[in-house]
Amino acid sequence: MSARIIDGKAIAAGLRAEVAAGVARLKESHGITPGLAVVLVGEDPASAVYVRNKGRQTVEAGMASFEHRLDASTSQAALLDLVRRLNDDPAVNGILVQLPLPGHIDPAAVIDTIDPAKDVDGFHVVNAGRLATGLPALVPCTPVGCVILAKQVHPDLTGLEAVVVGRSNIVGKPVAQLLLAENCTVTIAHSRTRAVADVCRRADLLVAAVGRPEMIRGGWVKPGATVIDVGINRVAAGDGTARLVGDVAFDEARQVAGAITPVPGGVGPMTIACLLRNTLEATRRQHGLEAPG
Numbered sequence: 001m002s003a004r005i006i007d008g009k010a011i012a013a014g015l016r017a018e019v020a021a022g023v024a025r026l027k028e029s030h031g032i033t034p035g036l037a038v039v040l041v042g043e044d045p046a047s048a049v050y051v052r053n054k055g056r057q058t059v060e061a062g063m064a065s066f067e068h069r070l071d072a073s074t075s076q077a078a079l080l081d082l083v084r085r086l087n088d089d090p091a092v093n094g095i096l097v098q099l100p101l102p103g104h105i106d107p108a109a110v111i112d113t114i115d116p117a118k119d120v121d122g123f124h125v126v127n128a129g130r131l132a133t134g135l136p137a138l139v140p141c142t143p144v145g146c147v148i149l150a151k152q153v154h155p156d157l158t159g160l161e162a163v164v165v166g167r168s169n170i171v172g173k174p175v176a177q178l179l180l181a182e183n184c185t186v187t188i189a190h191s192r193t194r195a196v197a198d199v200c201r202r203a204d205l206l207v208a209a210v211g212r213p214e215m216i217r218g219g220w221v222k223p224g225a226t227v228i229d230v231g232i233n234r235v236a237a238g239d240g241t242a243r244l245v246g247d248v249a250f251d252e253a254r255q256v257a258g259a260i261t262p263v264p265g266g267v268g269p270m271t272i273a274c275l276l277r278n279t280l281e282a283t284r285r286q287h288g289l290e291a292p293g
């Protein structure tokens with residue numbers, strides 16, 4: 001058997017087109033242009049690529065993009081000052097501070113300073129708490145992208161055994177919350193889980209978010225299962241160049257799974273599309289407009 005490959009790149013392009021149409025309507029009917037501010041501290045080359053892609057796709061969706069590149073030695077106080085200025089700037093509807101931050105800056109202090117209404121990453125405790133308690137929230141982008149991709153295969157996720165490998169605040173925990181809200185039976189596995197391969201083999205829906213290249217092997221996958229690979233790991237290829245791989249050993253898993261997301265071209269593009277959607281939604285709410293439909 002060979003799994004269906006879930007085309008995240010195409011699905012993300014469709015979602016971005018919907019967002020662009022929503023932005024155009026907002027401009028036409030209310031004269032409002034959503035604005036997204038992205039803050040990058042330091043020079044991490046991989047981060048710089050993401051920031052550039054986000055900026056380009058933001059503009060393509062008809063939104064304003066504000067980029068703030070700060071030196072790696074920027075103090076926490078200076079970064080918090082910038083975040084407060086962005087909170088107070090009416091042209092800025094969404095704020096993303098790229099993680100990871102340099103070691104001398106406490107990411108929790110930064111996230112805590114972002115206005116929850118502009119927290120398009122959905123990382124603020126207010127948004128995490130609203131998600132956990134079933135209130136309307138800005139929801140983290142990668143987890144939403146995972147659920148949209150899973151729904152391509154299972155339009156109704158009700159009753160599925162879902163196993164999430166990874167317990168980060170950014171992916172593992174929020175994706176588990178979203179799957180619970182979709183009526184899955186959710187297990188969160190992590191580095192201390194015993195017999196993790198056996199736990200994974202129970203999953204109808206397996207979400208890999210551990211950040212370890214190709215950790216999840218073909219033998220961990222239940223035949224016919226849907227596999228969502230959140231990992232984006234740069235590893236050295238045989239010829240010395242860098243190659244992107246997921247947290248799943250793709251060539252093994254695709255022999256067993258019913259459907260699987262590739263890396264690249266799976267969850268990654270969905271993350272940016274959902275960021276743009278969150279920015280549009282945040283803008284509407286800040287102007288007291290309900291999201292249509």
Ligand SMILES: Nc1nc(=O)c2c([nH]1)NC[C@@H]1CN(c3ccc(C(=O)N[C@@H](CCC(=O)O)C(=O)O)cc3)C=[N+]21
Pocket residue numbers: 047049050053096097098099100121141232244263264265266267268269270271272
């Ligand atoms: N506050 C914050 N929010 C984030 O959302 C955030 C962050 N910090 N720090 C870094 C990670 C990483 N991230 C990616 C987004 C898109 C792709 C993406 O589009 N990847 C493409 C291309 C990858 C490539 O070719 O390099 C793909 O998977 O097909 C990847 C990675 C968002 N992050």
